[in-house]
Amino acid sequence: MEMMFMILLMCSIIFITTLFFINQNSRKKSNTPPSPPRLPLIGNLHQLGRHPHRSLCSLxxxxxxxxxxxLGRVPVLVVSSADVARDVLKTHDRVFASRPWSKNTEKLxxxxxxxxxxPYGEYWRxxxxxxxxxxxxxxxxxxFRDVRQQEISLMMxxxxxxxxxxxxLSEILASLTNDVICRIALGRKYGGETDFKELMKRLTRLLGAVSVGNHVPWLSWIDWLCGLDGQLEKTRNDLDEFLERVVQDHVDVNGDSTDFVDVLLAIQREKSVGFEIDRVSIKAIILDIFVGGTDTSYTLMEWVMTELLHHPxxxxxxxxxxxxxxKGKSSVSEEDIKDMNYLKAVIKETLRLHPPLPLMVPHESTQDVKLRDYHIPAGTVVMINAWAIGREAATWGPDPEEFRPERHFNSSVDFRGQDFELIPFGAGRRICPAxxxxxxxxxxxxxxxxxRFDWRLxxxxxxxxxxxxxxxxxxAIHRMFPLYAIASSTT
Structure with missing residues (x-):
């Protein structure tokens, strides 16, 4: 299928190759940011590569x-420094607070x-x-402290x-995260009998899949030919069927538990927030919790353990x-962690080098704006390369590629949205609320x-x-292959 896709694209390019010269000669001489040369029809799509965060950093x-x-017909601003990210996410936060349309997210x-x-507006607020x-x-x-402690104990x-x-370790951490989120959001674990884990894998994979129709609408038939449309439709139906069953089970039981579905149903019943919240909104919010809470959390923990094993x-x-x-305790509690400064430095350093969403979630301008003396029209998509920002030598010194947690001891930079040198969770209005x-x-x-354990590769x-x-x-960028390690108990 990939070969057929490339052949079709090349045929289309050859067919309209003369448009390249027309396009180059007729470009508006407006004050726009620097841009690499682009091909007709597909623009700069060919320059993204398998790992866009790396390719865009090089560009x-x-x-x-x-x-x-x-990217096809879509103008995309790529931000690769903390200073420009501050302009987008703070100075002009409201202008760039919306999200672009995508067939993948529309379906899923x-x-x-x-x-x-x-989209940015009253519903989102x-x-x-x-x-x-x-x-x-x-x-x-x-x-939910007890839920976390119970699941961590089972993992140990x-x-x-x-x-x-x-x-x-990759499988163990993924299962732990899934089980914690399931219990907190849905009230119980959902394992193999519902194929829930496989369903979530399909979801995250399809959210990152390239849709030709998103960028070149008149070639959207390629998505159908390559099977993307069918996969999106099936996954959407399977997800909706699962979530509908979960919500209905909570409605039928009407118990005293306080998982997220119960909380949302109570809000719907009592209209306690001053506006209507319907069944679709409940399912969409629950799906957000899984998309934002499972894959990214386990990915971070996987990268932390990878870096620690590489740096004994x-x-x-x-x-x-x-x-x-x-000392003298069999496990670590939430209260114990408050004084663990090196642990916090290790996590910050891993977020710097391996942000789970290296390109973050795209933004879109809602009106024309002047950014760094450049004219940015409404409808421009913005990609913020958190991976590149975490490697700026001006911020992190001459060794930005090195894993060195100690660099954070003398730094006030944090990852909660106030310091744009480290923004794995975003910043501004659309910062991750979790x-x-x-x-x-x-x-x-x-x-x-x-x-509890000594670890080695x-x-x-x-x-x-x-x-x-x-x-x-x-x-979400995790390891291509699972992390295997040897654990030796210290007790």
């Missing part, structure tokens, strides 16, 4: 931190009825207030049973900190892993020798 070295691309996320991808005040408040995060027991044997001296220092603070929810889980899991592993780990493709 920014030549064309600057504010660069204009054309209830046509913008969710929070993450809803209402849904965000529901999430921030009713689902993701500090009070709600604290209320599972690893303990394989002590001194090779374990698939950092792992040893972290273990010394955790074991000193928790930062506290994610950070608490990640800190507690990682602290417990290094407290298998003897046959070449990772620690090469230092190179292949990345996956898609929206």
């Amino acid at each position: 920014s070295h030549r064309y600057g931190p504010l660069m204009l691309l054309h 996320l209830y046509d913008g009825r969710d929070v993450a991808l809803a 209402q849904m965000k207030s529901v999430c921030v005040l009713s689902l993701l408040s500090n009070k709600m995060v604290r209320s 027991e599972k690893i303990g049973q394989s002590s001194s044997l090779q374990v698939n 001296e950092c792992l040893k220092r972290l273990q010394e900190e955790v074991r000193t603070i928790c 930062i506290s929810f994610a950070v608490v889980l990640n800190e507690e899991v990682l602290a417990n892993l290094v407290h 298998p003897d046959e592993s070449t990772e620690d020798q090469t230092g190179v780990v292949a990345e996956s493709t898609g929206v």
Whole structure:
């Protein structure tokens, strides 16, 4: 199918190749940001490569931190520095607060009825207030402490049973995150009998799939020919069927539990937020929780453990900190973590080098705006390359590619949206509302892993020798291949 896709594209390019010269000669001499030369029809699509965050970072070295691309018919601004990100997400936050349309998200996320991808406006403000005040408040995060501790304990027991044997850490961390989110959002775990995990894998893969129709509408038939339309339709129907069953089960039981579905149904019943919230909105919000909470959280933990295993001296220092603070304890609690400064530095350094969403969620301008003396028209998509920003030598010094948690000890830069040098969760109006929810889980899991077990890579592993780990493709960037490690219990 990929070969057929490329042949069709090349035929289309050859057919209208003369348009290239017409396009080059007729470009408006308006004051637009620097832009690489583009091909007719597909624009700069061919320059994205398998890992767009890396390709765009390389292009920014030549064309600057504010660069204009054309992905088919879509004008796209690429931001690759903290200073320009501040202009977009703070100075002109309201102008760039909307989200672009995409066939993938329209099909899979209830046509913008969710929070993450809803267009900027009253509906989005209402849904965000529901999430921030009713689902993701500090009070709600604290209320699920027992769920986190129980699932972490089960994970530790599972690893303990394989002590001194090779374990698939990627699979273990993915299962833990899925189980925690399931219990908090839906009230119970959903395992293999519903194929829920496989369904979520399909969802995240399709959210990152390239749709030709998004960029070149008159070639949208290629999406049908390649099977993308069919996959989107089937996954949408399967997701909706599953979520509808979950919501209806909660309606029928009408119990006293306080998972997210119960909270949303109570809001719907009591109309306590001052506006109507329907069944579709409930399902869209729940889907957001999974998309934003499962893949990204496990991806971060996977990269943390990868970096620690590649840097044994950092792992040893972290273990010394955790074991000193928790001396005599069998596990690490949320209260213990408050004084673990090196743990927090390790997580910040991993977020700098491996932001789970390296290109973040795209923004879109709602009106014409002047940005850095350039004219940016309404309807321009903005990609913010958090991966490139985390590697700016001006901020991070001469060794930005090195994993060195100590660099954060003398830095006031944080990842909660106020410092644009480190924005893995975004910033401004569209910042991820679940930062506290994610950070608490990640800190507690990682602290417990290094407290109870000594870790090393298998003897046959070449990772620690090469230092190179292949990345996956898609929206969230995790390891291409699972992380296997050997755990030895210290008790």
